Amino acid sequence: SWWLWPPREPPRLPALPLIGSLLSLRSPLPPHRLFQDLQRKYGPTFSLMLGPHRVLVVNHHRHAREVLLKKGRAFAGRPRTVTTDVLTRDGKDIAFGDYSATWRFHRKIVHGALSMFGEGSASIEKIICAEASALCGVLSQSSCLDLSPELTRAVTNVVCWLCFSCSYSRGDPEFEAMLRYSQGIVDTVAKDGLVDIFPWLQVFPNADLRRLRQCVSVRDRLLQDKYLQHQVQGVRPLSDRDLLDALLRAKRSAENHNTAECVDLSEDHLLMTVGDIFGAGVETTTTVLKWAVTYLVHHPQVQRRIQDELDRRIGGDRAPRLSDRGSLPYLEATIREVLRIRPVAPLFIPHVALTDTSIGDFTVRKGTRVVINLWSLHHDEEEWTDPERFDPGRFLNSDGSGVTVPSPSYLPFGAGVRVCLGEALAKMELFLFLSWILQRFHLSVPPGHPLPSLEGKFGVVLPTDSFAGSGTTCC
Ligand code: HEM
Numbered sequence: 001s002w003w004l005w006p007p008r009e010p011p012r013l014p015a016l017p018l019i020g021s022l023l024s025l026r027s028p029l030p031p032h033r034l035f036q037d038l039q040r041k042y043g044p045t046f047s048l049m050l051g052p053h054r055v056l057v058v059n060h061h062r063h064a065r066e067v068l069l070k071k072g073r074a075f076a077g078r079p080r081t082v083t084t085d086v087l088t089r090d091g092k093d094i095a096f097g098d099y100s101a102t103w104r105f106h107r108k109i110v111h112g113a114l115s116m117f118g119e120g121s122a123s124i125e126k127i128i129c130a131e132a133s134a135l136c137g138v139l140s141q142s143s144c145l146d147l148s149p150e151l152t153r154a155v156t157n158v159v160c161w162l163c164f165s166c167s168y169s170r171g172d173p174e175f176e177a178m179l180r181y182s183q184g185i186v187d188t189v190a191k192d193g194l195v196d197i198f199p200w201l202q203v204f205p206n207a208d209l210r211r212l213r214q215c216v217s218v219r220d221r222l223l224q225d226k227y228l229q230h231q232v233q234g235v236r237p238l239s240d241r242d243l244l245d246a247l248l249r250a251k252r253s254a255e256n257h258n259t260a261e262c263v264d265l266s267e268d269h270l271l272m273t274v275g276d277i278f279g280a281g282v283e284t285t286t287t288v289l290k291w292a293v294t295y296l297v298h299h300p301q302v303q304r305r306i307q308d309e310l311d312r313r314i315g316g317d318r319a320p321r322l323s324d325r326g327s328l329p330y331l332e333a334t335i336r337e338v339l340r341i342r343p344v345a346p347l348f349i350p351h352v353a354l355t356d357t358s359i360g361d362f363t364v365r366k367g368t369r370v371v372i373n374l375w376s377l378h379h380d381e382e383e384w385t386d387p388e389r390f391d392p393g394r395f396l397n398s399d400g401s402g403v404t405v406p407s408p409s410y411l412p413f414g415a416g417v418r419v420c421l422g423e424a425l426a427k428m429e430l431f432l433f434l435s436w437i438l439q440r441f442h443l444s445v446p447p448g449h450p451l452p453s454l455e456g457k458f459g460v461v462l463p464t465d466s467f468a469g470s471g472t473t474c475c
């Protein structure tokens with residue numbers, strides 16, 4: 001009320017007309033590290049101008065939780081950018097689509113379809129275990145091989161079964177093409193490159209944008225093929241085989257009932273959504289698995305402790321199951337620590353304020369983009385002692401019998417209205433793949449090879465250096 005402090009503007013980086021704060025953002029550091037450093041000068045929440053766009057950067061969990069949870073609705077928008085519009089046919093997907101009634105309806109359907117295969121359900125567990133078994137089969141055929149492509153194929157096949165009821169074998173040309181286009185998209189989309197800041201730049205020749213358009217057209221052909229196959233086969237009366245079946249059924253029933261809120265579930269929406277789930281399903285989980293392998297070869301004592309736990313709780317006679325999750329706390333803690341120390345999406349996807357609102361004491365105007373810096377949350381020295389130290393023990397309770405989350409400054413999957421749709425799936429995959437591998441193999445770098453780097457490079461996902469996990473020996 002009126003006697004309280006007047007609303008304040010957040011501290012602001014210097015900005016020039018037209019280009020905004022770009023000069024203050026020139027740095028050899030990746031954006032999440034630069035924003036983390038800028039806190040020292042501007043405090044944990046500050047604003048800057050990316051060209052004409054006002055951007056608020058949030059580096060502390062209190063404000064992050066206010067944005068995601070307490071005021072989740074007010075901050076549920078997404079910015080439209082040139083590159084994401086190319087990827088998603090102007091935001092007709094879930095991840096990059098702006099908040100709207102269509103978006104809400106759409107997300108609900110996908111959420112329902114995914115939980116149909118969800119936690120505790122037998123089918124998704126069977127799919128993952130079959131892929132884990134095939135993966136271990138390949139690994140056991142040689143004592144030294146690059147894990148990266150094998151992990152990628154295993155993860156891809158899980159989402160492939162889930163979305164389309166199909167899978168790829170080693171060396172399949174369609175799989176190789178998929179890897180190429182997906183890499184091209186990861187390298188060029190949503191990186192706040194100059195075209196995303198100044199859309200008028202797209203009239204000039206731009207190598208990145210050309211590469212993105214080309215990769216997206218390859219992806220679209222693949223999606224269209226699968227879509228047509230499913231349409232031809234028709235929706236089966238009782239059970240959906242996969243996500244695409246479930247989406248087609250929802251589309252048809254929406255059309256039959258012809259309710260106003262459903263009219264927008266177009267073919268484009270379906271294709272773009274499957275593209276999201278497929279893309280997110282492959283890139284995120286693979287990245288985490290590669291980081292896990294990277295940290296495990298750096299920390300053989302952690303690896304040994306997981307293996308002891310597997311020996312004691314499961315032994316060598318049977319394979320791990322989802323129901324073993326509760327009895328393998330150290331493995332669970334290791335997964336949590338990997339997700340903390342190398343968050344897959346260090347800046348999330350930008351949110352947008354849909355109304356005039358506030359964060360803490362700061363006023364926030366409608367249309368402001370809000371970047372949550374998960375890197376800062378997960379490396380906050382007030383919350384994590386020695387944050388760059390890899391220590392799964394942080395996530396164990398006092399007697400080591402179970403896992404905990406020791407700080408509110410931990411949000412690997414986001415929270416609230418825009419929380420990750422694949423959290424349950426990703427956790428099942430990480431647990432099953434790692435437990436199957438570590439039950440059977442010891443991971444290390446071949447003698448004479450350097451350990452893989454822990455640095456990573458910046459993009460829409462935070463990948464390991466191109467070769468982390470490569471040349472990893474399994475004995
Ligand atoms: C969004 C993390 C795996 C589908 C997100 C966000 C994060 C995240 C941080 C952004 C939240 C925000 O902007 O507020 C992760 C991590 C994963 C993972 C750490 C793996 C360990 C997956 C998988 C799928 C998936 C396997 C698909 C099955 C999505 C989708 C969104 C999303 C569709 C957009 C949600 C929306 O905007 O409403 N994820 N994710 N993710 N994730 Fe994941």
Ligand code: PLO
Pocket residue numbers: 095181182183185186189219275276277278279280283284344345348349460461
């Ligand atoms: C990955 C490359 C694919 O070819 C397309 C794609 C779709 C959805 C994106 C994903 C990419 C990267 C990771 C994203 C996901 C949606 C949610 C997820 C951004 C670009 C995260 C971690 O936020």
